[in-house]
Amino acid sequence: MALIRPYETDKFTSYNKEETIKLLSIAIWMKDDYTKKTPVGNVRVMIKDGHKNIESIKNPSGYHIFTDLENRDYEVSIEPEFYFPNEKKTNPSKLKNLSALNLSFNGDGPDIEALSAKLSNVLHLDMNYVLEFRNPEGKIEERSITKINPFPVNNDSPGTIFWDEPLKYGFNKSGSTVKAVNYLIEFVLIPRVYYPFPNNATLVRGLIKDSVSNKKIINAEVNVPGRGIQTRSDDNGEFVLHFAKINKEEVVTIEIKKDGSIKTIDTKVKEWKMQFMGNILFP
Secondary structure (H helix, E strand, O other): OOEEEEOOOOEEEEOOOOEEEOOEEEEEEEEEOOOOOOOOOOEEEEEEEOOEEEEOEEOOOOOEEEEOOOOOOEEEEEEEOOEOOEEEEEOHHHHHHHHOEEEEEOOOOOOOOOOEEEEEOOOOOOOOOEEEEEOOOOOEEEEEOOEEEOOOOOOOOOEEEEOOOOOOOOOOOOOOEEEEEOOEEEEEEOEOOOOOOOOOOEEEEEEEEEOOOOOEOOOOEEEEOOOOEEEEOOOOOEEEEEEOOOOOEEEEEEEEEEOOEEEEEEEEEEOOOEEEEEEEEEO
16 A cells, blocks of 8 residues: 555555554654754664564654554664664653643544644643544544644643644544653764764864773773763774863863773863874773
């Protein structure tokens, strides 16, 4: 069955007008630790499920989504081109239950074909949430929030919540309910040494080696205490740290950790320059 387009969350529509409802299970959002924006290069997002991998679907908003998963434990795996790989364990039902916000309609609930609803107590809502409607007949629909108007200022603030796809069922009868759930998992991707930094980036690079064997040390933690800057050494023992808000030239402390051992080194960081520390013998 060919699909016209995947919607933000839960629905696909076929060319022959046969409708298939898919329930959102997990949504993945990734952020580049250097630019604080969406990642560059190729990024593969999948769920490892035993001996098979489930590939994500990237929707028009840039989220990688998984639909119709069973409520059990999964491992989400990120394999990016210019960043370190990342993994997180999750369970769709636990993710949903932990984030659920019980809401109430301000007046009547939305009818069939509705694209908005007036809700009370919407202070903690944001665009990452999905509205889940239920009516007394047991019909359930989900819609991702596209707009909140006006933006809430306190816990009693009512607001009109908008979505893009008309409702198939009505939720304006007594006993209808609405809640907001957040299926989102966020990954912050840490650049590798071959990340395409701009020429004016402020960087510190180095190569960590064992002080006894002189072998390259892999997967050592490297951070700058007090600045929230961290990375790790790659398969070649190399690392790169990126800095912002350096006042022309500063002396910073680099902390390296591996298997319970710690080493600190002071080095100069020059604004818009790359500083290479050379071989660092550890510990």
